[in-house]
Amino acid sequence: MLVPCLLLGLTGCADTRYYWQSVAGHFQLMQAARPIEHWLADSTTPLALQQRLKLAQDMRRFAVTELHLPDNASYHRYADLQRHHVVWNVVAAPEFSLTLKTWCFPVAGCVGYRGYFFEADARAEAQAQRAAGLESSVYGVPAYSTLGWMNWLGGDPLLNTFIYYPEGEVARLLFHELSHQVVYVPDDTVFNESFATAVERLGGALWLARQAGPQAHQAYADFDARRQQFRLLTRKTRNRLQQIYTSAKLVGTDQATQATLKYQAMQDFRVAYAELKTRWGGYSGYDAWVAQANNAAFGAQAAYDELVPGFEALFVRAGRHWPAFYDAVRQLAKSSKHARAQQLKQWAIEQ
Incomplete structure (x- = not known):
């Protein structure tokens, strides 16, 4: 940030x-x-x-x-x-x-x-x-x-x-x-x-x-396990919302129907989060985020993980050598926004 x-x-x-x-x-x-x-x-x-x-x-x-x-x-x-x-x-x-x-x-x-x-x-x-x-x-x-x-x-x-x-x-x-x-x-x-x-x-x-x-290993393992489970849940919800909005444009779904589908997706998200909290023994670290979850919150989270698999694949392609990895990223940055995103997604698939 x-x-x-x-x-x-x-x-x-x-x-x-x-x-x-x-x-x-x-x-x-x-x-x-x-x-x-x-x-x-x-x-x-x-x-x-x-x-x-x-x-x-x-x-x-x-x-x-x-x-x-x-x-x-x-x-x-x-x-x-x-x-x-x-x-x-x-x-x-x-x-x-x-x-x-x-x-x-x-x-x-x-x-x-x-x-x-x-x-x-x-x-x-x-x-x-x-x-x-x-x-x-x-x-x-x-x-x-x-x-x-x-x-x-x-x-x-x-x-x-x-x-x-x-x-x-x-x-x-x-x-x-x-x-x-x-x-x-x-x-x-x-x-x-x-x-x-x-x-x-x-x-x-x-x-x-x-x-x-x-x-430290155990403390972080517990912390990261909850984070990964939460991110998986939010990613699934984000994909579901994206599908609702994309499908609506393709078939001309009216806004009232979109609103109903969106409401159900958000309700399912909150129910699933409550189940996660139960498994976590009541850990509430994500309560504030969930309370105000909306399109803006889900859109912001996407920025932090959407292309990560592609960058991790590039790190492997660079021989796990940090300077070579940074050089490859700098070279990739010279491409257009769309081209570099597509390349990263392709590397993620191939990995």
Whole structure:
């Protein structure tokens, strides 16, 4: 996920208020960040946080030496923002489509979300989208990437919003955000996020295999098992909704019928989720997402996993060699948006 507005071109914001909340929010974060060494030398820093910061330092070195991710200023500082999320994203989509509304900025191009440092602003934007006739959703984000543009100011910091995640998840998150500094293609959110997700999955698995202990393995296994089951459920529902909308266009189904079919699909989704929660012993980590699930939420999730199998197949084709993989992705990025998506899908099939 990318920083809203500030690094996407200072003249590219749709309105002055959005520009200023981006500037204020990002610099508030930068001011709160201190070098990890300072936190470790501070006697008031809790032991649990010290241990996590040391672990994050190991992950950062691993990212450079093993995954060949950028060796720069990012993730050598830490900030406690005194809140659960660093930004809140707003996504929006039509009533009978999973295609996200896009907001366009210089440098980053068009993306399928709009990020806010203040939750109230995000909620207000979501309401505005609903007033315009779109379905909208707001979700909190634990970290974002500045694409390396802020390394001269100290780089992207570690944050309290994710530092206590399961060990494997912290590693994946760092690898994901750093990968945005390796390859980023304007106007193609699905390509960028799927690439970063592939790096986090491959790199995270490598970290767990080489660096983590049995306890971390088990904690992450439990966490990831629930995530994979939830993603499978959402993917099935997303495909079902897409089929409803596509079929309606082909045969001319009226909106009332579409609405009925959509309602049933969403009801089935929530029933299936309740069954998953029972199997999980009541784990409620996805309750907030499910409560506001709609076309916008399902459309946003697609960006993070749609092309991942293709990137994983490309990694194998590159001999599981990270520099060769990154070079192949850069070369692929030169193709048209449609051509590179089709190529990735074809590689996934062939794998």
